[in-house]
Amino acid sequence: MREVRIRDTLSGEERAVEAGPGGEVGIYACGPTTYGPIHIGNARPYVVFMLLRRFLAHEGYRPKLVVNLTDVNDKIYEAARERGVSSAAHAEEMVAGYVADTDALGLGRPDAEPKATETIGPIVGLIEDLVATGHAYEAGGDVYFRVRGFASYGELSNRDPDAMDQGEEAGSAELKEDRLDFALWKARKPGEDTAWPSPWGEGRPGWHIECSAMAEELLGLGFAIHGGGADLVFPHHENERAQTEAARERPLARIWMHNGMVEARRGGGDAEKMAKSVGNVFLLGEAIRAHGAAAVIGFLVAGHYRQPLAFSEAALEEAAARNRRIREFLREGADPPGEADTAVRRRREAFLDALADDFNTPRALAELFGLVADARREPLPGARAVVTELLGLLGLESLAAAGEDDRDEEADRLLAARERARAERDFDRADELRDRLGELGWEVRDTAEGARLVRRGG
């Protein structure tokens, strides 16, 4: 079990992940608001945290990953209204789409995926505690958090409270004691078709409170890592932190971990964050269908999680080409028998050290390629076994998937005919047969052991 260090947004420093008595490591990562299908940018935190969980488990920790879904908010009301369906139905549909898209990545599911609408009890309870301790107040059926009453407000996002604005929607301004205060509970408005009872009347939770409540419910207080996209640092995580600490007088999480944005370009312009409002999104489902899950994952692990990552379809194709090199290595040849070679073990250590050092997947990937190159030059005992093991930590275990021998008789017949033509040195005929196989999706490789068929692009 090596020490795993992660950059903490609050302190600005790398900090060791602290496990509980039984090795437990609680991780809470903010998932998407389910008002539309998710794009590559939304997939980044999903992949990063799912892989971090794998790595921690690999190192002997007992990680528990919670990824929430925000299934009630203004955008959902809006989208549902446009489609003429109930907001609950719309949210449900989008949740199903999200689950299908992330399932298609083949990384498994988080340990828990709580929804805001299914956590109303704890949410109301937390708000009541905040009201009781004077950190929150009711106004016109809304409940607001008293930002000025929380001394360290702004520390996570390194902001001066006097220089910020919560920008609540129209109408709330006159209800708030202070313009910085933000909503914990929102009274039901005309046209809103979902609402829950509360001590302050019918309404629904504000955006930030749900995460404070769900995280505490499922992981307790002071859990190891709270994460999400860098765009959530303010106001979302700042507010979560304030709510929980104000109510419980204990920190919510020990490390705040944020991933950088996926950037996209439109029409040769400058890079910009991928976002629906910008109109430059590339949907996750679409990317997986067009390039495969391994290409999407390969693209995402090629950059350090904290850095912005430049997206393009060419980048997905490049990831696929990268994957191909590893897949070729695994399907050609076999390791010599014996204990893993020293060079192999050294590469493995370097790979794991890279992940332990602020989850540096590109550095880990470089070690993986180094190992492949080493073993290509000179067969090394244990090389393929280690490559296969490490691929799993990057979510690329599919590259090691054996057999693709779904060969049909037609292909076998053509290959045999080509072999006969070659034996007769009728190369025009042989090349013609190779082209035919190509049309069927097969690539022909002449090796010392004879001709082999390999699936194109695989």
Added chain:
RNA sequence: GGCGCCUUGGCGGAGUGGCUACGCAGCGGCCUGCAAAGCCGCGUACGCCGGUUCGAUUCCGGCAGGCGCCUCCA
């Protein structure tokens, strides 16, 4: 305007006070009937200007450009 981050070879993308990141693409060679896969080799990358240093892409300052957040946002 405030806060933070970034600027590395054709592209993507790590990293380091002096030692090949890595990958993709390209070029040359080997292998091959020709290919594919693979192997060998190549192009001598660190925005600009100062400073610290024996030595800076790596530290400090300034400048320029870009990005993110400050409003729903992974």
